[in-house]
Amino acid sequence: MTLTWTDWQAIAVPLVLAIGAVAVLLIDAFWRSATVQLRHTVVTLLTGAVILFGLVFVWAQRDDFKPAFCRPVVEGPAECSLVFEPLTAGLWGVLLIGGLGVVGLSAYRLLSADIPVGEYHFLLLSALVGATTLAGARDLATVVIGLEVVSLPSFALVALRRDRRGSEAALKAFLVSVLSTAVMLFGISYLYGVTGSLHLVTIANRLTGLDPDMKRVAFAAGLFVVVGFAFKIAAVPFHAWLPDTYVGAPVEVTAFLAVVSKSAGVAGLLVLVVTGIAPDGSDLRLVIAILAAVTMTVGNLAALRQREAVRLLAWSSIGQVGFLLAPLAVGDAQAVVGYLAAYVIVTLGAFGAVAVVQRHRPAGLLSDYRGMVRSEPGLAVALIFFLVVLAGLPPGLAGLFTKFAAFQAVIDGHLGWLAIVMAVNVMIGLAVYLRWVAELFLLPADDPFSVDIETPAVVMVSLFTAAAVVVSVLPSTLFALAT
């Protein structure tokens, strides 16, 4: 087959990212003469530029519809491996913004000195290649391989500090992930067996006309596929690796896991749902709804009593995933992408702030943040804002409206019970974040945190704050991502 111009356009972003990855690796490996600072800066800038190019590209093409790697079929729509459409643009936007944020958080003096710079950025870009492919994938082979391309570099990143904690964290994430991959592949094999195809369009078409016995297998297969993603996004009960891994990884990598890796998982699941693997009214959606309810409840409840900042963020991110799964369960892509966008921005911000504190107070306890509104007002206000957005209360209107959209999706999807669970969880979640906010406001602090914050960190946290403010004032920008 020959690749058409459309194909090239559609995979331009992953392609550029991949090329950028190799370039970064080569620069770092062969430009030994430069100082560490210079090399790091160049690598950061190059990586950022590549991602930025991707963002610009996505922005320029946001309204296009570009099926790529297609194969005409005798009956039914053409089978494509990758489709660039507004939803893809929205997801890529979120993923790339997340990647860009992580790159910013990994600038010189921010990234732990133990981590090899070239490999770090290479792996990061590789993961982004996988993530973007996954978000645009329309066949199961691409989906599963894309997912692997997100996952394997992530585990390498987790262990990249090559210390005791990192290796344990990576092992946990790795084992859970490969098990989930195996489960998912098993499911895919059944899906293939039942429908005879790996293309989502065709599968969705053929799923409708199955006899009951086949339907049962198809359901189990779909369940296994969903479970694979559930591992990835750490939905309860496939979540337990997450807190340990988050704590064990370097903070920047944790941010990466929380933002890019998780968004990729959500994107994959969303693709499955909207393309019809889990059509409206199917049991799979019910499964996702149950997962959503259990996930948000467990995540928020467990976060209630955490005393370490990263662990609290870890559990709260589980809770947030629950909220993400709720609109997913009814197939409301707009609400999901909007939620994801807001989540990505403020999570990056929160991890940025946490990274600053953690660099100087490695214990990472919530009590380290005591009295920060006085001692570090800028950072504290930013962190409070991020937390409030996560909680979904004004002034964090971005969080409020994305939660609102989630509620609306669930109500429109006639899942009243899930809406009630969500309402309860809004309350529990608020309790979680308020504990932290209260620490920040506590005065007088006996040992207030006050340091000379690194310039890149200041810049990044300011950027995240600005972005969060913008999407709070104009929440429609969030939902414009996927229309």
Added chain:
Amino acid sequence: MIATVWRVAGVGFSLLLVLIAALLYGAAPEQASFLNSQIGDLTIGFAVRTDDLTVLLLAVVGVVATCVQVYSLSYLHERASSYHALVTLFTAAMATVVVSDSLFLLLIGWEVMGACSYLLISHYWERRDARSGAVKAFLMTRLADVGFLFGIFVLGVGAGTFRISELDPARISPGVLTAGTLLLLVGVVGKSAQVPLQTWLPDAMPGPSPVSALIHAATMVAAGVFLIARLYDVFSASSTTMTVLAIIACVTMLFAALCAMAAVEVKRVLAWSTVSQLAIMFSALSLGTREGRHAALFHLVTHAAFKGLLFLCAGVLLHQVGSAAFVVLRRYTRRGVLRNRLRVTFLTMTVGLAALAGVPGFAGFFSKDTVLEAAWDHAHHDGSVIGWVVLASVGLTASLTAFYCARLWLWVFFRSPALAGAIGAFEVDDPMADLEDPDTSKLKDASWLMLGPLVLLAVGALGLGYVDGLHLNWAIALGSTVLVLFGVLPAYSLWSRGADPRPAVLERELGVDRAYHGIFVGPVRWLAKLSVLGDRDVIGAYVRAAGRSGTLASQGLRLLQTGNVQTYLTGAVVGVVALAILAGVIAR
């Protein structure tokens, strides 16, 4: 400085009322409404009116208030500014009631009076009895006022208006009329301390005596009588209400008179006598005739004069002697100084008691005769049972009244021949009785600022009986005189023997107060405790339990977080199986 301003304002305001009454005298009735708002079909707003009743009551209120304010100038020195301000407000509230043509304006005056009386009764707030008496007064009248308010609703909604002058009994259905008037009657009963809401009035006596005079003579308690007189058409249109009123009045007048016979404190005797006398007015009103209304109002006016006088006299005793309890006064009487040193007080009090007792020639005699006559007319000519009952009970009450007046007068001012200098009837339970005799050297009559009002009111108590024109029914006059004698003679007889039998049941005022305490106060306190505990241990428990279960769940989830990746994997696989089964079950 502020006190002076309020003193001047108080006296000035009272005089202004008198002046207004004088100006309005004889003027044609008028009404005016203002500040109205539309609520649905109803208009809620204010309205005032002037007519004979208004003028009469304004005059009474003005005169009594003037007397009280002037009297207070000398009587009271501490907290004078708040005192005078409140008395002025009190008077103004009564004036509002009197001139109001809107039920709501009337209610405002009605309840502001209640609040003022509460504040004035607790003027000596360092005294326990003043505090509790005040609270009791306010709460009981407030309870009654709820009924009053509902009565306003019933009548107002039934008639489509809250204007008194537009309330036409003919346009209100009988059921609504009865319900409305009965509910209004609840308010009246409370305000005028009729049975069964009588217990607050005697307990209100710890307030300053001038205030008692104001409350008992012209304002507060008289407002009930005024209200029924004002709404007489409406009330008399409901025979049920009138019957109830008659029963209440007859029971009250006898009950109160009996209580007065056993009271051992001048002000308490006077308080019960007020209840009794008000009941007489109500009984006259309950006749439902124009004569009855006239008689009631006539008695209201004379009563205002002599009861105001009596309370002010009691105030002099309190002010000069320090107490109005028989047991204290007796110690002075034993030495014979009270009558001589407080000569003006003695004389005016005598006049007042005579008027109260209905001694022929005094104002009370005439007004009471008018009541009897109206009852007689009603009973005799209309064949009304109510008339007979009223006649009988008023007659009986006249005797009892004469008895306790005579008892009071004799025991307070005169040495009992049987017990000259010895332990007397009231010393039995007085722990101070054997101690030194009081120092009487400084005892003297009060200043003329206080005595002036006494004299003025005494003139009224003497002369008001004649202003209505003398048209005595000689038979009734004779009969009532005999009844008075029947009352006075036993009192004299007992006094001369040095005996003052006070049946325990009467002294406890038939145990009503204690019963109320048991029935209402106790359970309410219990419920309050229950409510606090309920909030804390039931409703609050849910909230706390929610919080605690959240914490516990959090702890439990932490336990699941073993750090062992294989338990994580196991959990995940179990989750897969469970999800498959669960979804299968739900889908089924």
Added chain:
Amino acid sequence: MPLVLPLLLAVVLFCLGVYGVLSRRNAITILMSLELMLNAVNLNLVAFDAWHLDGLATGQTLAVFVITVAAAEIGLGLAIVLLLFRGHGHVDADAARDLVEHEESAT
């Protein structure tokens, strides 16, 4: 040949793999069990491919991909295991518990 034969074989292998993952202590044996699971997947794919016979060899292609993925996984996985061994001195998956929240740090 009945289709269920390879399918049941796959189920058995898969569940043996699951058992191995859940019950083996050594991380390398866990990885080996995972290979069993992936083999079960491949068996399924090849069997379904033979059943469908759509001429595209989709199942077999994916099976090849899966084998490649497995290779990548095992490569990185062993690197992680070796790193763990360097840090901890053992490769017991259930003994690596440094990251769990410690009792005294929780209130």
Added chain:
Amino acid sequence: MTTALFAVAGAVAVAAAVMVVTSRRIVHAALWLVVTLGAVAGCFGALQAEFVALVQILVYVGAIVVLVLFALMLTKAPTNPLPTLTTGRSPFAAAIAVVLALLLGAGVVFAFGNQKIEPVPAGSANAIGTSIFQTWVLPFEILSVLLLAALIGAIALSQRKKED
């Protein structure tokens, strides 16, 4: 014929797999794994998927198992039987596995119980190559990224820190 071949190979695979997950000697388990993988390759052959079978032998037996053995050596895995190789949770794990197997097996039997396959030689390298380069270009390309990333990752993790 193919059925019998498949049955034999399958039986060997299951038996060897049981040994893989139950053997108390790690090295033995690894060697049993070789047997299993070989037997599965035989199954592929019986299903006429010769290319997959070849890849299986090449990649799995040739590369992966060797890697595993190296790793066992590097982690100083003992060759004597280890009673602690299997955790105490294994009965529970077995129960889960059995339940899962029953569920899946029942589903499979109900769904595909009557189906027959007639393996024809469709799995030649040619056919698969055509399929890959006609239909599965994108996953193939991405797979290359995966392999590269895994490789670089493994190398990066295996490097000692600079200080060391």
Added chain:
Amino acid sequence: MNAILLGILALPMLAALALWALPITLGDRLAALYGAVVSGLVLVGSVLLWQRTEGWFAYSELQPVQQLGPNARPLDAVTDVPWIPPLNVRFHIGVDSISVPLIILTALLTFLCCIYSLKITPRIGRMRSLIALLLVIEAGVIGAFSAMDLVLFFVCFEIVLIPMWLIIDIWGDDHDPAGRKRAATTFVLMTVFGSALMLLGFLLVYRQAGTFDLVQLTNSPVLGGHGIPLVAALLVAVGLAVKVPLWPLHIWLPDAHAKAPTVGSVILAGILLKLGTYGLIRILVPVLPDATVTIAPYLGGFSTVAIIAGSLACLGQTDLKRLIAYSSVGHMGFVGLGIASLSDAGMKGALFANIAHGIITGLLFFVAGAIKDRHDTSDLRTIGRALYARLPRIGALLTFACLASLGLPGLAGFWGEMLVLLGAYDPSAALPQATFRVFMVVAGLGTVLTAAYFLRLIRNLCQGDPAENPASAFAVDLSRIELITWSPLVVLTVLLGVWPGLLLHQWGIL
């Protein structure tokens, strides 16, 4: 007009941000002065919104409003621009005669709180933030009172939560850090839960009607008293009832009020509680009329229970601020009963009682705060008795406020309760008359209980033997700043008491 409304919305918000941007060293006095100037401007602006037009833009005793025509009583100061088109949310604000008085009350109380803070500051200081938070709350509340879009209302409803939480948590009772934290958290969590339920109700309404716009919804309400509308009404009612707070959802209130600083209590009781009742009147009744009829008896029943239970709980209190807090439960019960009666009188009574409660309870909490500041406790037993002797003017003001609060005719508290009782006597024809008559009688007895606990308070606090309760050395009577800040409330209490038409007339015939 709409510029004024936008101005009084934006000014406090921007001023708060500017205040935080100012240096930390800014003196407490200066911050309070700044707040006073800003809130004073807002007060002026809100008074300028006072309009001559009568009535409410739509609602006529369950009459289908279409008969009035959509423009029968137009809103004032309307701004209507799209905000979040994907969610169909508009920034639609406007005022009418029921919102303007509440806006003015908000502006007034905030202004008074700022003035009060000029001299009297919480011990912990940090005035700059306190003032800024007060301004944020002001903006949020004014926004809620002028929102004509359900989502905007919801957002404004939520805006006040975090600032109020901070006010209680930081400036609350400094003797009981754990208690104040618990109180603040309970407050914010319960309210958030309630508002989340309310949001669900809004979304159900949206699903039925396809719009969040209140004007449209009022003109073409969601009809039907069963099924989805009923569920929506229940959710909205429960959500708002938490804020009101209606028994048995009131449990957050006593603690929150008791632990909050003086200005916090004033704002909380005076303004925030009104959001709930305003929401009931503005949203529940017009948007879901039939479903409201279905739940009105229960609303009335719970309100009546609130009146009795709140009053009884007051009788058993030993803490001054808790007592006043519980009194709010009773008073808001009256408001709830009035709304439940769905009659003209009941609605107006509820609206009036809203305003009156804001003024009187504001005054009560000011006075209670003053007493607490002087004695460093609000425990009645510790404060002792005979306040008349020690602090005669404050005692007198307390007595005045108590009398006003117990509904003495002639003061503001009376008219609302009276109209509510009248409404319960003569409820909307669609409701069970006998049930509401029972409510009326019970609520009437509640007024007696109200009187009882206030008299008990006066008796136990103000009166008593001065010899046994010596004055403390520092206790000074009414200071000038207290006089200045309290006198407007006293004046308004009397003014509204003798001239209820000032507000009632404004509402015309609902």
